[in-house]
Amino acid sequence: MTYNKPSNSRIRLGMVGGGQGAFIGDVHRIAARLDDRYQLVAGALSSDPARSAASAADVGIAADRSYDSFEQMAVAEAARDDGIEVVAIVTPNHLHFPVAVAMLNAGFHVICDKPLTSSLEEAEELAALVKSSGLVFAVTYNYSGYPMVRQAKQMVADGELGEIRLIQVEYAQDWLATNLEEQEQKQALWRTDPTKAGSGGCIGDIGTHAFQLAEFISGLKTTELLADLTSFVGERKLDDNASILLRFNNGAKGSLWCSQIAAGNENTLRIRIYGDRAGLDWSQENPNYLSFTQLGESEQILSRGNASISSSTGFIARLPAGHPEGFLEAFANIYRDVADQLVAHGHNQHTDSDVLLVPGIDQGLRGMEFIDKAVQSNALGNKWQKFNNE
Amino acid sequence: MTYNKPSNSRIRLGMVGGGQGAFIGDVHRIAARLDDRYQLVAGALSSDPARSAASAADVGIAADRSYDSFEQMAVAEAARDDGIEVVAIVTPNHLHFPVAVAMLNAGFHVICDKPLTSSLEEAEELAALVKSSGLVFAVTYNYSGYPMVRQAKQMVADGELGEIRLIQVEYAQDWLATNLEEQEQKQALWRTDPTKAGSGGCIGDIGTHAFQLAEFISGLKTTELLADLTSFVGERKLDDNASILLRFNNGAKGSLWCSQIAAGNENTLRIRIYGDRAGLDWSQENPNYLSFTQLGESEQILSRGNASISSSTGFIARLPAGHPEGFLEAFANIYRDVADQLVAHGHNQHTDSDVLLVPGIDQGLRGMEFIDKAVQSNALGNKWQKFNNE
């Protein structure tokens, strides 16, 4: 029940990307630190050497382990007895692939931000490499780290909803409702640039989260989709809004809406799953609660930390009920579970069921297939596109 | 500011349908009574003469003005000096058309439940008749009677949202999640029977409300739709769930989800409209509030009865802020506005702008076109279908 481990057993972590001015790098570092299972010892935090060095100093990486490039870092760390064990990749999307390949080839486990790569082809190649490597590869679909999301997944698996009929998932923001990229806002610039973000705009940046959550909680696989993508703002080259119809392998249907131009939405990720016995409703902006209604019964508000919840997912919750956990704790759950996975891997152990909660290369690959099919469907005039679910 | 008028000026109302065991008949009667503008004096409340008579006695209709059939009522009331002025049609869908035709031909104004008819062809024929008759014809798309819906419409019209980009509307229930019609439940029986409901199931019963609300508030016209309809329960012949993509005449997009099998949803009608300046969010189950967020500003919760709201829509609100109004008051707003329309008609006056808030034959016809296109789109494998917007 304690989440603190002796510091001499902390896992040695390296990072690529996440230098000054980045957002997600700080998130990864806090998540790694929260349960004291990692020690950040090396980094290639920026492609600009000066910035890389300054950023490293900021986050307590020794100067001699701050590298000018990820290639350099891979070689140098592999050569050290106390080299990194795992590397976090927190660059813009287009670098995920080359960095991941370099790190796997150097023998390092990988924690990679989503979406996995910038094209489905890269993703497939990477998946093959991961499988042959035998290394641990996690993709930070961090929303699946929320305790009540895991509770939802458990309830579906336990049959509490009956047969799933319908999934409604949505992820809306408004920060791209104006032409931020014209104002050179760094986060907007690369996300709206196909050479850096890949072929998906909003669908890659947040749609993949929604898609992953639908499959993660339901345990279903999408069989086909029909997508309508739009760029509402200026000459934007990538989608900033998408409406997508989904069909699942048990006959269930769904719809997914993602948007970065929906004025008034900060980070509104919500998923509703309806079975023939009951329905679930979860919203990321109030993540400690899960609404559950059995047909004909009153709605129940399940609460993280409540005794009955704890028995199934309680190991995840660090705090009693009523003491809200948030985004960082959910992110840290992914990091903690990866730590368990790495420990198990080090002992050649099978990983237990909890570790299966960590999104891995397969989920990373699914996300890329989602982007690919959505772009194709839209290009073909909103036609159904089948997934490759052999 | 008073809503009570001398009883000697109360409008003489007849009703077809709404006998014992019906649901919506009571709603219409309460709505008519709430502001004391009508007097229910005649009825053909059931197609079963005994039940018709008993029902009439229950609701205070004199025995000699309770009729065995709507045809009989049309003739007899037309012959009286004190005959009805307007008739409310609250039967199952398939009777709307013949009753409406009979009543218009007898010279009566009509308040008709939705959807307008059971087929688009009937609807078009009826629309032509209404236009040639010069009579008032209202369709009880009652959700447009909610004060905060009217406030939303006003705000869009005033440009407070800027150019509309996106409309997300949904209407979910769960009462048909099991096979109620097999249990001979009266409300379920006719709604799942194409000979009584028409070609739309869920899309006709509640989808049309969602569709009407989208066009009513936004002031836009749908140009095409792509629909995916499903019957999840048993051998049900009509849809009980639909996901529909919409495109509007200004280039805006939208999506509409309606369901009667979404466990845990009682009557969850919600609409969100996003413009390039601001967004709106309204939910029928908490109807006295409207969320409004301008880009970059804090969300505001507009409240029915608040002074600034009253100035635009306050005449509708009967109560101060914080004293919740509900479904019946919204329904009664439609009745009250029809009363104003009838008074104006009686004086050959132009109806003022408020009266334009009453959904009329055009909106009734739009709803039928919505059903028709949705069924076609689905039958053709989810292809876009264009509306006839000449």
Add this chain to the structure above:
Amino acid sequence: MTYNKPSNSRIRLGMVGGGQGAFIGDVHRIAARLDDRYQLVAGALSSDPARSAASAADVGIAADRSYDSFEQMAVAEAARDDGIEVVAIVTPNHLHFPVAVAMLNAGFHVICDKPLTSSLEEAEELAALVKSSGLVFAVTYNYSGYPMVRQAKQMVADGELGEIRLIQVEYAQDWLATNLEEQEQKQALWRTDPTKAGSGGCIGDIGTHAFQLAEFISGLKTTELLADLTSFVGERKLDDNASILLRFNNGAKGSLWCSQIAAGNENTLRIRIYGDRAGLDWSQENPNYLSFTQLGESEQILSRGNASISSSTGFIARLPAGHPEGFLEAFANIYRDVADQLVAHGHNQHTDSDVLLVPGIDQGLRGMEFIDKAVQSNALGNKWQKFNNE
């Protein structure tokens, strides 16, 4: 299950007060009309004869039954064969007593607005008169007409909360946060004037509602209170805010806060009751739901119209779940129940349990005792004052 009765059996209703410009008169009229159980046939709507006549015309009262004074009305109506059966008193507080006495003495049943009178002495005298008269006397503590309030009462009575330990009730508004009476606002003028409102300001106007709700739902009797009253605005003579500690006859404790200066509160009446097994939470501004949590279990959101609720209180609900009812429907429930009570009285029948839900002279008297003790406690420096619960 129908709420409509033949109009020839509608109860003949008179009204005192409620002329043009009044708020609560319209509410009473709509409530009386909603279920078609009453016919408003006579009135002394204003103490100003011209206004009285104009107001009567507005609301459909025949000119010959519009009276210049309540005394005149009592005499004239008593003399008619078709005279009123019951009278609604909707004047400012100081007139409740003389009007009620006149009407009871004329043999009319009474529906009286709250608080009962303007002093405890009057209330006691009136209570004695009611008892000796054998007539029906209802006090419109209208919040006890909400279905979910009645559901709460039933749950407490059924022992679902266990032994009650604690009641927290609050009623906050902000409309008197500025010196409205100086601006001659009619509603503010009499409510802040001790010669018209009596000795209680906020405690009389809304505190009595909160107090009544606490005793109504819990079934407990207050044994003593300690009150801290304040006038925050200008030279206001009556309290506009009060914090009151309560003790109940089973040993439970409570606290009551009422305020008319709490910026941002429209009509925030909320009650929470905690027993040794479970707790309840209800808010007037979202009145169709009731939160219920058993110790160690998840919160349940009980919904008006849900099947299990309907079995206990469903006869009250006019609409299915998810179709919100509001303030007027709750008010109308009081009127409907009084109608049942009058019908039973006419047949010398015992009234059934439902009728016991109507607040009567005893609850009216309790409210006056509440005001009286609160004022005394405050005057004595916030000392406990005992109720007279023999």
Add this chain to the structure above:
Amino acid sequence: MTYNKPSNSRIRLGMVGGGQGAFIGDVHRIAARLDDRYQLVAGALSSDPARSAASAADVGIAADRSYDSFEQMAVAEAARDDGIEVVAIVTPNHLHFPVAVAMLNAGFHVICDKPLTSSLEEAEELAALVKSSGLVFAVTYNYSGYPMVRQAKQMVADGELGEIRLIQVEYAQDWLATNLEEQEQKQALWRTDPTKAGSGGCIGDIGTHAFQLAEFISGLKTTELLADLTSFVGERKLDDNASILLRFNNGAKGSLWCSQIAAGNENTLRIRIYGDRAGLDWSQENPNYLSFTQLGESEQILSRGNASISSSTGFIARLPAGHPEGFLEAFANIYRDVADQLVAHGHNQHTDSDVLLVPGIDQGLRGMEFIDKAVQSNALGNKWQKFNNE
């Protein structure tokens, strides 16, 4: 804008209490770690030496810096060149005083859990010692670390509410609704034992948080209180529920309710502050939002991370709007601000205004005065007790 500092500048932290089985120790450790400003290097984690050693190993404290007693730790660490700089005291209440005295005398800064001590006398003695020592002393009134609480404080200070009239604060839980202490539950045992908790039960454990929040946000000082304390469960010696009336130094009034027996409340800390221009409402269980309503205007929902919020309190927020922060982040804000305070102290600098947000010895002392006056008021039959506000 980065919260990570070079690890070679991390502050050396010791801890007393917080061994295996404790709750709050883990919270302090995570809070200290979150922003990477501290390094936990020494501890006397339990009064049981074996448990102390095992706990130290768990949290990565080297064996030679795990001590059997706090006295031993004070001496040994003071003697080291690399000894601790600051110590966190996370024991049951009765040990706060002796540990704090020992640590201050050894020259260490202190971060102490609340309430400050187990009696007002101890608190006063400790306060004198802190002042003479010149050392930094923080009390973890952690709820004042929430960004929206700080936003509220700023808004009051900026006059956005006008003159404060009324403060309603409540903190309700239900975990002591049954006799947990009889079941030897560790957390319940000491909190209901006056020899360990001091003279306050619920008022000390959570009431002090509510009290601190009221003074922290409003900037007012309580001048007197009147308290009604109750023990509802079994033979419990300390209060498990309290209703307290408050008066403030500007003439404002308030009431405070705290309870640990209110079934259905997990950790419901809520504060509402009403001024003559506007009102504020904040709830700990949904802490990223703050409701703000100006008289006559619509309610606004201020959101952590929103641009306008960021300008005043944004440095505290680690995440963009819509990415919820929770209890641990708020706790970590206290730790981070203490780190800034320690850095400033090390440079003999004046601490800037942000550091003033850290609750110090004065707020610790106020909390003890609150407990003391509440117990006295209750013992004297609920009489007003004045604070010592010279």
